[in-house]
Amino acid sequence: MAPETSPPTPRSRLVAAFVITALLTSFVAATYGFGFYLFAQIVTDMRKDLGFGYTVVGTVTASGQLGFLLFALLGTWLSTRVGGGQVTIGSAALCGLCLVLIPLTDSIVVIGVLLTIMGGTAASVYVPLVEIVGRTIDYEHRGKVLGLISSGTSYGVFVNSLLVPSFVGGGNWRGLWYCVGLGTLTSTAIAAFAFHRLGLFRSERNLEQAQDPQDAQDPGTPRTADRDDSARAGWRMVLVRWVVIVWVMKFLNGFACMPFQNYLSPYLREGLGFDIGFAAQVWGVIGVIGMFAGFAVGWLSDRIGVRTSLVLCYGMFFVSAVLLVVAPIGYLPMVSGILFALAFYPIYGLVPAYVSKTASGAAATVIFGVTNVTQGLGGIVGNYTAGFLKSWTGDFTWYYVVIAVTTLVLGALTLQLPHEGSPESAIGRTGPPPTSDKDLSHA
The missing domain is CATH 1.20.1250.20 (MFS general substrate transporter like domains)
Structure with a gap:
């Protein structure tokens, strides 16, 4: 028998919805705004320091698109097996790690590999969004929430525009990568705690049983396990x-x-x-x-x-x-x-x-x-x-x-x-x- 659990109050659901929306928007801002567009904004300064040409820039950009496609498939496969919450957190953490590692090397090959992985995380962090939003956001609010999340790229680019002049102007492009990388990892750690508290690392069936044990025990009630899921x-x-x-x-x-x-x-x-x-x-x-x-x-x-x-x-x-x-x-x-x-x-x-x-x-x-x-x-x-x-x-x-x-x-x-x-x-x-x-x- 499932333990007695109080159903979430309207206030708690509102707070949870706000937190999840903010965190998912920050993930899109990081993986797209930092991962995809930061390199494009400071590539001139990195070229002067590391000495690579525009042929390399084109190759790296193309490999980022390839990473996007591969991780879109991988993220879909993993989400249906280990859960969307795990895939989203793992993707954001991987993106933050790559951001931090870029300034540690002078090898454009290694940087290219890291940028390719970041291009992939932009896809894999996005794939489970419909599952997570479907579990935490009320039906009539999903349009506005997903609309805000989709604008996350703009927020990432906006943050870039604020940070680039101060870092790059002082010749410290490496410090910029450290800054956005540590920020992404911090956001990921907060999100992991929030996801755990909200039960997003558990299956939908277990989450529903925790929220409504009476419904879960009723054999006449359709459950997630009985659905085409x-x-x-x-x-x-x-x-x-x-x-x-x-x-x-x-x-x-x-x-x-x-x-x-x-x-x-x-x-x-x-x-x-x-x-x-x-x-x-x-x-x-x-x-x-x-x-x-x-x-x-x-x-x-x-x-x-x-x-x-x-x-x-x-x-x-x-x-x-x-x-x-x-x-x-x-x-x-x-x-x-x-x-x-x-x-x-x-x-x-x-x-x-x-x-x-x-x-x-x-x-x-x-x-x-x-x-x-x-x-x-x-x-x-x-x-x-x-x-x-x-x-x-x-x-x-x-x-x-x-x-x-x-x-x-x-x-x-x-x-x-x-x-x-x-x-x-x-x-x-x-x-x-x-x-x-x-x-x-x-x-």
Whole structure:
């Protein structure tokens, strides 16, 4: 017989939700903001000190993408076996360790390996998010929470912008790596304690028994162990129509979003003739908006639906690309950047929000894990295609035409998805979508 355990109070659930949201956002800020983008910001200073060329920089960047793909698969496999909480904490700790180790070596090969591993942790820390959010956040708040978490990259880049001038200006790029690495490890230690207290290192079945032992003892009540919650069942999601649509959408997201971001500055400066000051202003506005856009659109999605919010984002993304093709004059590129930021950051929170509201357990983990793989593949194909079109036509414009068309396809695919929480979309759970407070606490 399970020991008597008091169910969590609304206040305790609110505190737990706030803590988990803050910690997961910090993990995304560390693995993406520090792992992916810090090297790009200080590569000039590291090159001068260590003496490597841009061929090496390109190789390291490509290997980081490869690490992302490999760890997305590995993280999915591990999450269905050892648990999402363990994978997230382990990934964050590994990222922090790599950040600390980088300044200890002068070997660019070793640095490249560490950066590749960090690129991988950006994927593996993200894969279990839908499981963790599904266990700790009430159903009606998951859109805004995942939207805020998806904006974590902006917070990491913002922290970089504050730290880089003081460290690099004094010729101490190594101290910068130590600073963000120790900060990441500290955040990970706090998160490990919080995860332990909240039971996130235990299986969902054990957590539900601890929260509601009466329900766990009732043989007539569906339990997590009785649900379609095995890893093997999760991998069978390839047979579900809406799941395949989500995977295709994530591929197209990578195909359109990543090159848009990567080639924006070269297009503004080389293709359109804007100076570096204006290009920096556009990027600054994108970064600031990105810090709030994910939460704002996520909040909206909890009220009007994830599908409607996705269509809204793809509409803004379409207009953003069209402006760069049809009227890239005056301050219109700045308007394009604003629309891009309003769409780009929320998209990466809305898709996991949709998954968390339509699937649970191992099925949700596998579905979202594969989306990270397809997104990475889309980014690789998109970046290659953009480079090819630039070489072939001599202009970046044509890829932004491709992006505009892709956003129309994404909008059409979104309309093919069933409404989140509807019976025909439910995977990994039995019965109707959660409606009562008790259902929401277990959703």
